Amino acid sequence: MIDTEAKKKYFDQGVELFDGDPAKPETCIYRLTESGVHFRLHEIDSGLGGDPVEIVQFTDVHFNFCNEKDRENRELQGTLEKRKWLSNAASVVSCQKAMEYASFFDQTVITGDILDYLSDGAIDLMWEHIWNVDPDVLCAVGGHEFTRQVQTGMPDQTSFSSRRATVQAAWKHRIDYVSKIVGDKAMVIVMDNNYASFYDSQVEPLRADLALAREKGYAVLLFMHEPISTGREADRAVKAIHVYDGEYYDIYEKCCAGAHSGGVTATVYRMITENADLVRGIYVGHLHSAYYTEVIGSYLDESEVRREKMIPQFVLEGNPYDKHCGHVLKITVR
Numbered sequence: 001m002i003d004t005e006a007k008k009k010y011f012d013q014g015v016e017l018f019d020g021d022p023a024k025p026e027t028c029i030y031r032l033t034e035s036g037v038h039f040r041l042h043e044i045d046s047g048l049g050g051d052p053v054e055i056v057q058f059t060d061v062h063f064n065f066c067n068e069k070d071r072e073n074r075e076l077q078g079t080l081e082k083r084k085w086l087s088n089a090a091s092v093v094s095c096q097k098a099m100e101y102a103s104f105f106d107q108t109v110i111t112g113d114i115l116d117y118l119s120d121g122a123i124d125l126m127w128e129h130i131w132n133v134d135p136d137v138l139c140a141v142g143g144h145e146f147t148r149q150v151q152t153g154m155p156d157q158t159s160f161s162s163r164r165a166t167v168q169a170a171w172k173h174r175i176d177y178v179s180k181i182v183g184d185k186a187m188v189i190v191m192d193n194n195y196a197s198f199y200d201s202q203v204e205p206l207r208a209d210l211a212l213a214r215e216k217g218y219a220v221l222l223f224m225h226e227p228i229s230t231g232r233e234a235d236r237a238v239k240a241i242h243v244y245d246g247e248y249y250d251i252y253e254k255c256c257a258g259a260h261s262g263g264v265t266a267t268v269y270r271m272i273t274e275n276a277d278l279v280r281g282i283y284v285g286h287l288h289s290a291y292y293t294e295v296i297g298s299y300l301d302e303s304e305v306r307r308e309k310m311i312p313q314f315v316l317e318g319n320p321y322d323k324h325c326g327h328v329l330k331i332t333v334r
C-alpha cells in the first residue's frame, strides 16, 4: 500500500528543470530540490480508462562491494584492487534515494548492472536495499552481473554457464524473461538482452504475452538492459540529452539487435517492432548517459494493412551519477 500522507509530504518539495527541451517532454530531466532525485516522465494512454498506473524505472546501480568471503577469492582480489568507481558500497545512497521515490508508485523495475561485478557482498546489498525493501521489484540483468573481472584486463576464470547459474540462484525471479500485469492496464515485460542479443527461451513467453495483451488491450512496456536498434541509419550517432559517460552512441548497429543481426535476436526484434500498437515503450540503461530515441515499428490495422508507428525508447542515465542523487523514470499509463 502506498502511504499517501508520506507521498504528499515527499512531493511537497520543489521541482526544477535540470536539462532537456520543454517543447519535447521526452527529453526533459527534472530535479527534486530537496531529495535531489532526478526524474524523467513518460505518459501513455492505454484507452482503457480508470485509475492511472505508475511505474518507476531506475538503472545501473553498480553495487561494488566484497564481503570477507569475497576477499579470500583470488579473482575478486584483482578486481577489488583495480576497480575504484563506487567501491566500498558507495552506490547504496543513490539506490536508497531511487527506492524512496519509487515507493510512492505501483511498480518498480531496475534495468540491470545492479551488481558492478559478481560478488556475494554485492548480491547481499541487492537483497538488503531492493527486495527486502520491496519484494515486488522486477530486476533485469546487465552485463556486469555476469563477470568477476572489471578493469583487470583479465578474462573470467570460470565458465559463463557457471556464472549465469550463480546469478540465477541469487535472483528473485527468472532472469531471462518475466512479465506482470500492473493495475489491469500495463503489461510489464523484463528481458535479458545482454551481449546485443535475444534468446530462444524468450520467444514463446513473449508470443503468449503479446497475444494476451492484444486480447485485453494492455499497454506493453518492455524493460531491458541494452537499447535496441532504432532501425534508422541516422541513429549511428545519437546525441545524449545529458552526458555522464559518452556523448554519442550508435543505436542503429552497435546495440541489441543492431542492423544485420540474425537468428533468434532478429526474430524477437521483429516480434517487438511488428507489434508497435501494443508495445508502447522500451526502457533501458547500459549507456550511463541520458538519451531518447524512437524505434521504427509497425502494426496491422483493422484492414490487415501494415502501418508504421514509432516506439519510444528511453535510455535512462545511471543511478549513481551527479553526487549519488538517484535517477528515475516515471511511466504513467492512463
Ligand SMILES: [Fe+2]
Binding pocket: 060, 062, 113, 142, 144, 286, 288, 318
Ligand atoms: Fe552500467
